[in-house]
Amino acid sequence: MKQYLLSVHYVEGQEPPAPEVMQEMYQAVSVFNADLQASGAWVFAGGLHTPDVSTVVRPRGGQVLVTDGPFAESKEQLGGVWVVKAEDLDAALELAKRAAIACQGPVEVRPFQDEPED
Amino acid sequence: MAPPDVASVFRAEYGPAVATLVRLLGDITLAEEAVQDAFVLALERWTEGGVPPKPGGWIVTTARHRAIDRFRRESTRDERHAQAALLHARDEPQEVGAVRDDQLRLLFTCCHPALSSEAQIALTLRLLGGLETAQIARAFLVPELTMAQRLVRAKKKIRDAGIPYRIPTEAELPERLVPVLAVVYLVYTAGHTATSGENLIQAELCDEAVRLARVLAELMPDETEVLGLLALLLLLESRRPARTGPTGELVPLSEQDRRLWNHALIDEGQRRVRDLLRRGAPGPYQVQAAIQAVHADASRTGKTDWWQVLDLYDLLLSLHPTPVVALNRAMALAEVAGPQEALAVVDALTLEGYQPFHVVRADLLARQGRGTEAIAAYDRALRLTDNAVERAHLQRRRDAAT
Numbered sequence: 001m002k003q004y005l006l007s008v009h010y011v012e013g014q015e016p017p018a019p020e021v022m023q024e025m026y027q028a029v030s031v032f033n034a035d036l037q038a039s040g041a042w043v044f045a046g047g048l049h050t051p052d053v054s055t056v057v058r059p060r061g062g063q064v065l066v067t068d069g070p071f072a073e074s075k076e077q078l079g080g081v082w083v084v085k086a087e088d089l090d091a092a093l094e095l096a097k098r099a100a101i102a103c104q105g106p107v108e109v110r111p112f113q114d115e116p117e118d
Numbered sequence: 119m120a121p122p123d124v125a126s127v128f129r130a131e132y133g134p135a136v137a138t139l140v141r142l143l144g145d146i147t148l149a150e151e152a153v154q155d156a157f158v159l160a161l162e163r164w165t166e167g168g169v170p171p172k173p174g175g176w177i178v179t180t181a182r183h184r185a186i187d188r189f190r191r192e193s194t195r196d197e198r199h200a201q202a203a204l205l206h207a208r209d210e211p212q213e214v215g216a217v218r219d220d221q222l223r224l225l226f227t228c229c230h231p232a233l234s235s236e237a238q239i240a241l242t243l244r245l246l247g248g249l250e251t252a253q254i255a256r257a258f259l260v261p262e263l264t265m266a267q268r269l270v271r272a273k274k275k276i277r278d279a280g281i282p283y284r285i286p287t288e289a290e291l292p293e294r295l296v297p298v299l300a301v302v303y304l305v306y307t308a309g310h311t312a313t314s315g316e317n318l319i320q321a322e323l324c325d326e327a328v329r330l331a332r333v334l335a336e337l338m339p340d341e342t343e344v345l346g347l348l349a350l351l352l353l354l355e356s357r358r359p360a361r362t363g364p365t366g367e368l369v370p371l372s373e374q375d376r377r378l379w380n381h382a383l384i385d386e387g388q389r390r391v392r393d394l395l396r397r398g399a400p401g402p403y404q405v406q407a408a409i410q411a412v413h414a415d416a417s418r419t420g421k422t423d424w425w426q427v428l429d430l431y432d433l434l435l436s437l438h439p440t441p442v443v444a445l446n447r448a449m450a451l452a453e454v455a456g457p458q459e460a461l462a463v464v465d466a467l468t469l470e471g472y473q474p475f476h477v478v479r480a481d482l483l484a485r486q487g488r489g490t491e492a493i494a495a496y497d498r499a500l501r502l503t504d505n506a507v508e509r510a511h512l513q514r515r516r517d518a519a520t
Contacts, residue, residue, distance in 0.1 A: 086280075087282075088280040089230075089232060109279075111279050
């Protein structure tokens with residue numbers, strides 16, 4: 001089994017969804033998460049706080065420099081991630097489709113480099 | 119220089135052999151290397167001893183042995199898996215059905231939606247068509263190095279992202295067929311209307327597209343759009359001999375010598391279109407094939423039934439509402455309702471960067487005697503045309519418009 005990162009992206013500064021839509025998303029995501037756990041595809045998942053509360057730590061000549069985040073000066077930001085186990089990309093894409101529908105946003109699928117021994 | 123026999127075996131057997139070896143080895147690059155090794159050996163052996171009775175089987179068996187040799191020399195942890203599969207594979211030549219399934223699996227891998235359209239086309243031509251990287255690069259007007267990198271990246275993505283090597287399920291098929299059919303069609307059009315270079319027709323690409331369409335039609339005889347694509351390509355292909363004149367100049371459909379059309383291909387294409395009409399499940403490729411079937415009828419009747427063409431374009435536009443289809447429909451409209459009405463339709467389209475848009479406009483303007491505007495439109499079309507043959511053709515039309 002390979003492992004894939006499913007990451008949810010959003011555009012910073014965009015109007016946040018209405019509370020009832022948010023509620024709908026939370027519910028859809030928790031149903032999806034329960035399914036992942038039941039099917040054994042689950043490795044880890046979590047939503048992130050907004051990038052304005054992030055902090056960046058950089059190596060600087062043996063020392064580290066701590067600065068206010070985010071790391072990338074980009075409008076597109078990471079909102080949350082899933083790590084899932086899947087047989088191949090098609091299986092991962094099936095999960096990603098459900099993830100994208102549940103959280104109502106684009107989901108990027110990236111394979112991890114090493115396959116766990118299982 | 120390869121003896122002609124080896125060259126023709128290569129054309130016919132490279133794709134199927136790579137497809138089978140990908141299944142056995144689980145890796146595209148290893149499969150390509152093994153098959154190339156086998157052809158190098160074939161060149162030595164067959165030059166002296168002649169081509170064996172089943173050259174395809176010989177290539178697959180030899181490629182497998184070469185791959186096993188390679189593994190023994192340089193076996194690593196990653197390759198254990200593939201090696202085990204190899205050693206357990208049976209030695210007899212593959213059954214025909216199995217070979218076809220291998221090709222289909224590889225085709226769906228090459229045309230996986232996770233790959234860019236450019237990568238899909240390049241992989242399909244390289245792996246299933248056995249075209250050299252340099253040939254593909256020439257066909258798509260990119261430097262050879264760029265094409266080589268594109269292929270390497272695409273193969274790396276297939277491996278690292280875990281794109282599976284399998285035939286889609288019934289439920290997935292409609293969605294997964296779309297890029298496969300698009301790739302085959304684009305290969306054909308790249309050969310047929312090359313936008314650059316001295317040769318208008320790059321016969322290899324056209325031949326390869328027709329061959330792939332035939333393979334698909336054999337593999338999926340119930341998919342009407344697959345059959346529609348094959349019928350479309352056969353009918354386009356039937357006019358290839360008439361499409362260029364004695365000095366290589368472009369001859370438009372209306373001026374073609376219909377005696378040069380390939381009637382065997384027309385018969386087959388039209389028969390297939392009739393069969394599809396009976397199935398009653400029209401799709402964009404089938405309707406385009408039907409349009410070409412009407413054009414082909416002109417070789418018997420001496421004139422084109424433009425009303426029928428227009429009706430079919432109306433249907434196509436409802437199935438596939440794009441400005442390009444609307445432009446083609448306008449050309450049929452011009453024949454039925456005159457150039458003025460057609461020009462009004464064309465002028466409402468947003469296709470500024472699309473070369474045929476300016477060619478059609480120029481033609482419709484010229485037909486209304488609006489010479490100055492026609493010349494301006496030809497000039498715009500010429501600026502968007504690299505192909506020397508097509509440029510010469512447009513230049514002639516431009517000169518005639520004065």
